[in-house]
Amino acid sequence: MAAINNSMTNQDGTRPVEFPEEKIILSYDDVQLRISLSAPGRVYDAHGSIFLTNKRIVFLSPAHESIRSLSVLLQYVADGYLAQPLLGANRWEATILPGGSGSGIDDRGDRGDRGGENDNDNSDNDYNQHTYSNGFNQGADLKVWFSQGSTFEFYQGVEEARERLGAYSNAPQNEPLPKYESESNHSSNPTPDYSYQVHDDSVHAAMAARGADADANEERQQGQENPPPYSSYS
Template identity: 25%
Template sequence: MSVNWVMLTQDGSAPVPLPQEKMFFTQSHVKLVLDCNETAGGYPGNSEGYYESSNGTVILSNQRIVYLAQETSAEFKNLNIPILNFKNWKLEQPWFGANFVSGVVLPVQGGGLTKGGNLKITFTEGGAIEFTTILRNLLERIGESNEIPREYEPLPAYQQPPPPADDLPPQATTSTTSTASSTSSTTAKG
C-alpha cells in the first residue's frame, strides 16, 4: 500500500495503467478511511497515519486497488494497494447505512508508509457487491496460478473466416488427375 504515489493521466481523472494492467471496476461517490495507528497499537484516529476522504473514486484492476480522493489535501490525494496486500477483507451490509468493505492493508517498500492499517471503503451509491465479486474472482485466479493474471476477461466471440476468393481447385491438380487415369486405362487394355 502506498499513499500519494499513484501516477495519474494528464487530466488527473484516472491512474496511468501499469504494464499488462486491465481495469475492471470503477465507482465514484466512495468514502475511504485508512487508520494505520489502530493495527500498530497506537491510538485510533491519531492524526499521523490516519487518512480519510469523504468522496472519491475507487478503481479495481487485475493488479491493484486505487482510490482517488475528489477533494485532495497535502496529506492525502490517493491510495494504491496491490490486491495481494489487501488481507482479511469482508463485505459488510448494515441494516442502516451504505454497504462497505473493510480489511487490513500491508505497506509496500518505498510506498510512503512504514506500517499497515485498517481500511474501510464505503460505497455510498452502490457497487460494493460487484467490487467484492470481482476482487474474489481475481484472488481465486491468482491462487490457482500463483501469479497475477494478465487478463481476466472472457475470450472474444469466434468469427468464421471469410470464404476463399476462388472455391475451385487449381488447374494443375485437375489436369494431372485426368492424365493419370487415361494412362492407367491404356495400360490395362494392352
C-alpha cells in the same frame, strides 16, 4: 505494498496510468474512503473514485481532500469482507498487510509536483519501483462506502482478482514436501501377508464333504476299471 499520494495518473488526474499487463476491471465514482494507519496512527477520510485492476486497488480524490491517492497491490489486501450493519450503509472492509519501508505517505504538493506522474514515458517501468516505493510499516485498515449500491459487486470483483493471482492470505505458503524414506527403511519392514484365510466353519464343512465325495468316486472308478481277481474252480 501500498502507498498514499504517490500514484501515477493521466493529465487531468481522474484515472490511474495502467502499467504493463495491467487493465482496469471495475471503477466507481462518488466513493467515501477511510484508511487507518497502524503506525503512525493516522486516519484519513476522502471522497473520490476507486479503481480495481487485475493487479491493484487505486483510489483517486480531488486535491482538497486529505489524501489525493491510494494504491494497494492485491497481494497485500487481506481479510476483505462485506459489512452490512443494521444501521448505516453497507461497506467493504479489508486489511492492508505491511510491506516495504517508510510510512507510505508522500506529503508533497499537487499531482503535478510528483516526478514522473504525468510523464507517460515512465509507464513501461516496473510499477513496483514507482507507486509502491514507500510501503506501510505496520499495515492499515481500509473501509470503503459506495453511494450507488455497488458494494457487493466490488467485494466480489476483488475476491475474484485475488483468486486469479493466488493471493489469498490464508493460503499455505512454502508448505514442506513430504519426506522420502530410504530403501533400507522399506526393506526392514516385514512384508504383510495377504494370503487368503477361511474363517467360516460352514465353508470348512463343505470342503471336507467335497473331499469325501471325491475319494468315494475314485474308489468306484477303480472298482470298475480293474476286473475282479480271477478264481479257478477245481
